[in-house]
Amino acid sequence: MLGNAPSFTMLSELLQGTDVGGFLLIQDSCSYSGRHLLKSFIDAALNREEVVHVLGLDVSEEELKEGLKSFVFQRLHFHDAYADPLGWTDNSPFTVHQFSSSRLTELLKQTAPSKPATLVIDSLSWVLRHISPTAVCHTLQQLKKGGAVRTIIGLLHEDMHSRGIVGSVCRLATSVITVEPGTKGEEALAKITKRSKSGKVTQDEQIFSIRKDLTVTVLSKPTNPGHKRSTTEEQVDPTANLTFNLRLTDAEREAKEKLALPFVFSKEKKTALLHSGPGSGKILYEPDASDDYDQEDPDDDLDV
Template sequence: MTPSEGARAGTGRELEMLDSLLALGGLVLLRDSVEWEGRSLLKALVKKSALCGEQVHILGCEVSEEEFREGFDSDINNRLVYHDFFRDPLNWSKTEEAFPGGPLGALRAMCKRTDPVPVTIALDSLSWLLLRLPCTTLCQALHAVSHQDSCPGDSSSVGKVSVLGLLHEELHGPGPVGALSSLAQTEVTLGGTTGQASAHILCRRPRQRPTDQTQWFSILPDFSLDLQEG
């Protein structure tokens, strides 16, 4: 195999991993920890969705818009619709473009979309929301927005919805974590060994047994993946 063929093979494996995480739609739960952060993988998935031509909405609560956009090129940044709840989470400044009801209001508004274009909604982070909202309220909103393309009896052609939720697992008890886990179509638990990150990926397909795999990887400065042997 030549170096160029090897590079193409690596790119193919990288895209295969990202595709597998986004394939089912619904809630993609990214469970990270202090030792193994998940925002970089969240941004890699955001980049992948944007390059596929999807509408990409970012509900930014935990870091500034500038920090989240850092590392993306101008083409990717121009494709992102960023909703800034970091500077003014309760809309005290009364800006017209803000959603009433903050991040939860934004999620509920997205439940009413009728656009046939696939959409990805990135929640940065679910932990921020979970620390401020009742777990049942948040779970109901997540279920509504992530299943709006599969409502029985609904003849509207709403495009596939993927909700990418970053969860800092160490901040929450087993009850809330279990509730969010039960909603997820795809669940990614980040871990690893010294210098090498891993993602344990659990996929739940309707009427099929869950499947799981472990992928070793690193994330490059442009939020591409470098897949590695375990």
């Protein structure tokens, strides 16, 4: 849920659930957890009276529901893969190896067969540690096209995977929110990348905070956003600190232009070379009888 934001922002747009049929990825690291923001998205979906299914792999059902209003629990369905994620017992409600489009579609349709539901994966990192990235991306793609899912929201711990795996999942997502710690108290920084259906990519950075009731307040934009820093770096003069001068003064440039280069012929020299005068010689060759000269094949006498 969104608090009193100073203006309409990209983060508020995503919290309002406008990305229907998309895949929203929240990317965090050990420096800042993205689970509070994930719960804010769950709270916002429940307040819109959506049916929400949560695949719980990282935390228990009690921890996930902490902070949520109890009257919305009837629309929240928690599939517990936290207690026994690998299915070592026979009574595990859900295991990581059941992460497939057919199994997940079956789970979603058990509670709301006629209404697409919001699927929350907490977290994709647990799934990626036990299933190949190719299979995970294929399942996510099938869920987006299947019609049983309104929106997919996933949490990914960036520092648990290689850059290639993280990049593959991010390219599949329609929106990526990377969260980092802020400079003050409970503030955090959200770096947002959104891809439209036409292929247009929009990026933004916003400072936000989350209250105990899971309300998100967008505070401002960072004073030195990353794209501005990169622009400044591109404008640095690489010749500023050299021990020699690469530039010419006006006098040096004028002297350079007047210099006659050895391989540039003057008009008089070109005329003398092209038009032979008296006393110039020519080489004439008259083959004698012993020369085996073939007019059609002049190189016939060569041993090649």
